Amino acid sequence: MTSTAVVIGASLAGMHAARTLRHEGHDGDIVVIDPDHFASYDRPPLSKQFLAEDLEPERILLPSAREDLGLDLRLGTRATALDLADRSVSLQHADGTLGLVSYDSLVIATGASARHLPGTAGVRGVHVVRTVADSLALRADLAAQPRRVVVIGAGFIGGEVAATCRGRGLEVTLVEAMPVPLERALGAEMGAVCAQVHRDHGVDVRLATGVDGLETTPDDDGTPLVTAVNLSDGTSVPADVVVVGIGVQVNTGWLEGSGLALDDGILCDETLLAAPGVVAAGDIARYHSRRFDRSLRVEHWEHAIAGGEAAARRLLAEQRGDAPEVFDPVPWFWSDQYDRKIQLAGRPEATDVARVVHGSTEEFRFVTMYGRAGRLVGVLGMNRPRHVIQLRGMVEEGASFDEACARAEAM
């Protein structure tokens, strides 16, 4: 059957959807649309190796971008509207001209954008880290030997950027609005351990501290240049470079009024189907997880791969009249900060029981298990990759918390 598949978003989820469509039987056109001018690249290095070393963007291309998949790749092109009845997507090209692409099946993987700090638009020295362009701009400022860097937001991106900046020998202040960083993802106790890692590496960590505003001075051509960050405790921290890592917002604006159900993401069914012939994958897809009995929207790297593949298979199943498969993998991610590797499998919540079952938090080498209603719902490891990957299977099985802890202690 020759039909046209359109994939909106050429990052990890979109490219894996396109790749899976091609590998698993779609022989018609595959049009891939993305506003980014760089070809498909991998984002995790943007806050780490790409920022630390002078890597060329080509070094972080996705493998699927090097593979001959026969894609009609349209970079620098933005999707602006979806017409479900007409099965078409309105486009705006880099030169401002408008276009339209019709589809038989559609993958939406427009992901999310970095949140900016209000009132910082156009201020030099203030950065977010989401795209290659973002990371190149920050890298250029870091290479200019700034004296002090202030990182706002002690989540995983903020933590990685802080670590990379310390690796470059820069003074770093890490500002977090919550009393404990990462509490929502890891719980208070483990979040506190992560904060201590930064302190031990010489970072000035300011918790329960908001940002009131920035101080600036006009540079040579009159552009405001950041000089300090004013904090909610009344103090002011001098800053030559500010990095804002306060989360993302989903790129659903272009879908307003399309008829797709939107609520902090595209509401999909359990198979990632959003409408007949339309699937979503990656950061933008919200679906009900049976495993966790929660509505989930997962921003992890591996989830984007799994979601892209599952979304493509959902379309193929629809075309072939096959029964669709439920999408419900156990989320997993990693974050490298200094010489520590943090890995989390599952979806713990701040109210879960957290038990250290291996190693110790004092030596920053440990495994922590999260339990909810007697079930294992998450495994956190710091420099314990083997344990996390092996215990992930017990999260998949929905194992009893006590049994899982006993097994982990024996590992």
Next chain:
Amino acid sequence: MRVVVDFDLCESNAVCMGIAPEIFEVRDDDFLYVLDENPPESMRAKLEEAVQRCPKQAIAIAED
């Protein structure tokens, strides 16, 4: 089919071990060991999944 790991890239995330423990093992020294450099053809699908899921793009399949 031969498993090729670029150990300069490998960061021991152990994803490959989760997919194909018959081939990959991350030990307590946090290093990856390849248990079977010439796995049987029946392992190809798993090996390809490990190639795709490696966060560091450190695994390749050589045909020789």
